[in-house]
Amino acid sequence: xxxxxxxxxxxxxxxxxxxxxxxxxxxxxxxxxxxxxxxxxxxxxxxxxxxxxxxxxxxxxxxxxxxxxxxxxxxxxxxxxxxxxxxxxxxxxxxxxxxxxxxxxxxxxxxxxxxxxxxxxxxxxxxxxxxxxxxxxxxxxxxxxxxxxxxxxxxxxxxxxxxxxxxxxxxxxxxxxxxxxxxxxxxxxxxxxxxxxxxxxxxxxxxxxxxxxxxxxxxxxxxxxxxxxxxxxxxxxxxxxxxxxxxxxxxxxxxxxxxxxxxxxxxxxxxxxxxxxxxxxxxxxxxxxxxxxxxxxxxxxxxxxxxxxxx
Amino acid sequence: xxxxxxxxxxxxxxxxxxxxxxxxxxxxxxxxxxxxxxxxxxxxxxxxxxxxxxxxxxxxxxxxxxxxxxxxxxxxxxxxxxxxxxxxxxxxxxxxxxxxxxxxxxxxxxxxxxxxxxxxxxxxxxxxxxxxxxxxxxxxxxxxxxxxxxxxxxxxxxxxxxxxxxxxxxxxxxxxxxxxxxxxxxxxxxxxxxxxxxxxxxxxxxxxxxxxxxxxxxxxxxxxxxxxxxxxxxxxxxxxxxxxxxxxxxxxxxxxxxxxxxxxxxxxxxxxxxxxxxxxxxxxxxxxxxxxxxxxxxxxxxxxxxxxxxx
Numbered sequence: 001x002x003x004x005x006x007x008x009x010x011x012x013x014x015x016x017x018x019x020x021x022x023x024x025x026x027x028x029x030x031x032x033x034x035x036x037x038x039x040x041x042x043x044x045x046x047x048x049x050x051x052x053x054x055x056x057x058x059x060x061x062x063x064x065x066x067x068x069x070x071x072x073x074x075x076x077x078x079x080x081x082x083x084x085x086x087x088x089x090x091x092x093x094x095x096x097x098x099x100x101x102x103x104x105x106x107x108x109x110x111x112x113x114x115x116x117x118x119x120x121x122x123x124x125x126x127x128x129x130x131x132x133x134x135x136x137x138x139x140x141x142x143x144x145x146x147x148x149x150x151x152x153x154x155x156x157x158x159x160x161x162x163x164x165x166x167x168x169x170x171x172x173x174x175x176x177x178x179x180x181x182x183x184x185x186x187x188x189x190x191x192x193x194x195x196x197x198x199x200x201x202x203x204x205x206x207x208x209x210x211x212x213x214x215x216x217x218x219x220x221x222x223x224x225x226x227x228x229x230x231x232x233x234x235x236x237x238x239x240x241x242x243x244x245x246x247x248x249x250x251x252x253x254x255x256x257x258x259x260x261x262x263x264x265x266x267x268x269x270x271x272x273x274x275x276x277x278x279x280x281x282x283x284x285x286x287x288x289x290x291x292x293x294x295x296x297x298x299x300x301x302x303x304x305x306x307x308x309x310x311x
Numbered sequence: 312x313x314x315x316x317x318x319x320x321x322x323x324x325x326x327x328x329x330x331x332x333x334x335x336x337x338x339x340x341x342x343x344x345x346x347x348x349x350x351x352x353x354x355x356x357x358x359x360x361x362x363x364x365x366x367x368x369x370x371x372x373x374x375x376x377x378x379x380x381x382x383x384x385x386x387x388x389x390x391x392x393x394x395x396x397x398x399x400x401x402x403x404x405x406x407x408x409x410x411x412x413x414x415x416x417x418x419x420x421x422x423x424x425x426x427x428x429x430x431x432x433x434x435x436x437x438x439x440x441x442x443x444x445x446x447x448x449x450x451x452x453x454x455x456x457x458x459x460x461x462x463x464x465x466x467x468x469x470x471x472x473x474x475x476x477x478x479x480x481x482x483x484x485x486x487x488x489x490x491x492x493x494x495x496x497x498x499x500x501x502x503x504x505x506x507x508x509x510x511x512x513x514x515x516x517x518x519x520x521x522x523x524x525x526x527x528x529x530x531x532x533x534x535x536x537x538x539x540x541x542x543x544x545x546x547x548x549x550x551x552x553x554x555x556x557x558x559x560x561x562x563x564x565x566x567x568x569x570x571x572x573x574x575x576x577x578x579x580x581x582x583x584x585x586x587x588x589x590x591x592x593x594x595x596x597x598x599x600x601x602x603x604x605x606x607x608x609x610x611x612x613x614x615x616x617x618x619x620x621x622x
Contacts, residue, residue: 108419108463111463112463115463115465115466115467119465119467119469120465120504121462121463121464121465121502121504122463123462123463123501123502124462124465124502124503124504127498127502128498128502139494142494142498143454146458146462146502147457147461150458150461150462150463151432151434151435151457151461152419152422152423152426152432152433152434152461153432154426154430154431154432154435155426156426156430158430183450183453187438187439187453190434191432191434191435191438191439191457192435193431193432193435
């Protein structure tokens with residue numbers, strides 16, 4: 001019997017509804033590959049799907065966090081995107097985070113997983129949503145999001161500084177004329193490589209003494225410019241971006257458990273440590289302490305385990 | 312010495328500039344995998360790149376045809392797209408053919424090959440072209456083409472007939488109001504699965520007694536509706552579409568060798584036989600006879616070899 005079978009026995013004999021600690025201590029300390037092997041071993045031993053079993057046995061924020069954690073990363077992102085798109089007031093941040101922080105290969109895998117689960121493409125579901133606030137907000141939001149998700153961005157480091165300067169001027173002109181949804185803005189933000197886009201944004205900062213996001217903020221209240229700002233922030237500095245998502249999720253009156261879970265679960269095996277450092281730098285309180293203060297029970301213990309601070 | 316080394320020797324001893332027949336008879340009868348092995352064997356034996364050598368030794372339409380034939384399919388499509396985009400009067404057909412006839416996996420490989428060769432993304436090059444007739448024609452063309460190339464279409468066969476009917480109405484309304492570049496047309500054509508799109512187009516035909524392409528033709532002369540028509544034709548019936556490209560390439564006064572080569576080379580290992588049948592059905596002349604009549608020399612022999620009629 002290998003280690004993963006032993007893990008399964010641990011979960012099984014832990015007794016559902018009474019010993020969530022076992023679930024936390026076993027699964028919270030396994031990486032994506034190990035979790036997959038545990039799921040496979042569980043299926044083989046008990047002839048049922050561990051993820052479904054946990055979904056049935058656990059509840060609330062704890063259940064949702066464990067469920068997301070147990071999915072393969074690509075599948076998890078597909079689920080997160082679908083949940084966000086089905087909300088009455090759609091949460092574009094999930095779509096932006098996916099498209100701006102994953103590698104083209106990872107993003108491609110998410111799109112395949114999405115199609116496999118929902119029998120439609122992610123792009124199709126973004127573009128065709130007619131309910132809620134979307135059509136009213138602006139079709140530019142759709143264009144931006146579909147572009148971000150679908151376009152296969154070049155990953156190389158080559159930078160054309162002259163092009164950066166000329167596209168900086170195009171951006172500036174559009175913003176001065178308050179043509180925030182100018183097609184060139186969407187083109188530059190969605191199609192240029194990150195290195196090239198950074199060169200353009202740096203040129204903007206050099207020329208105008210502040211980040212383009214500050215100028216976009218002058219038009220805040222407009223859902224499209226908000227989406228554009230979020231996109232540029234997420235591309236420019238993902239760590240800073242995620243720190244802010246977590247900060248807002250914890251501090252604003254009631255905790256936003258969905259956002260908190262999303263950042264911790266999706267970043268745990270990527271850059272969560274750097275986000276924690278950034279959080280401490282910005283708030284002078286360690287993230288785990290802040291999380292411990294605002295959450296409780298098994299959910300709290302699970303998040304702290306993923307933060308590497310308990311269990 | 313394996314068969315591919317023997318093939319290389321054959322090409323080598325064939326004597327450049329004098330015995331193109333060897334090139335034709337060896338390479339014209341090998342599939343993509345075999346050609347790749349021949350290239351590798353050639354590199355190993357003679358320490359030079361066979362494709363480059365042939366480019367140097369051959370000339371004109373024959374050289375271009377052999378060059379394209381020898382590239383890996385994904386790489387070949389990347390080259391074809393780049394050549395089309397660099398033309399003063401851009402040939403959108405190449406982009407449409409790529410995006411509407413390749414599987415998502417093949418299209419992804421083309422985009423990777425494009426980035427590898429040109430250090431930019433294909434989407435970026437389509438969207439950022441500011442020269443020539445493009446910006447004047449309509450930014451809708453760009454939106455359509457970038458959407459086609461970038462969006463990962465769902466491949467499943469599930470069809471929602473109700474959705475098909477409702478989107479048929481949307482298309483009809485846009486066309487009646489002469490809003491050919493309405494965002495919904497682009498959304499439906501670029502994001503829906505081919506099966507779903509076919510259901511919508513069939514519903515259009517049932518309701519209005521003719522294909523949507525016929526109604527789009529009423530606005531011919533407009534570069535955008537032309538592009539849209541080509542797209543719908545290429546998605547709806549690729550065989551019929553390619554037959555027409557070949558027919559026009561051969562019959563119109565001077566032969567369009569670029570188009571003729573492109574169809575024969577890119578379809579040879581896919582559906583060229585079906586295109587030939589379609590051609591015969593439509594023109595009452597076998598395609599190889601028509602090609603033989605309009606071409607000459609090594610170029611003619613090479614095309615006929617790919618058509619399976621000589622060598």
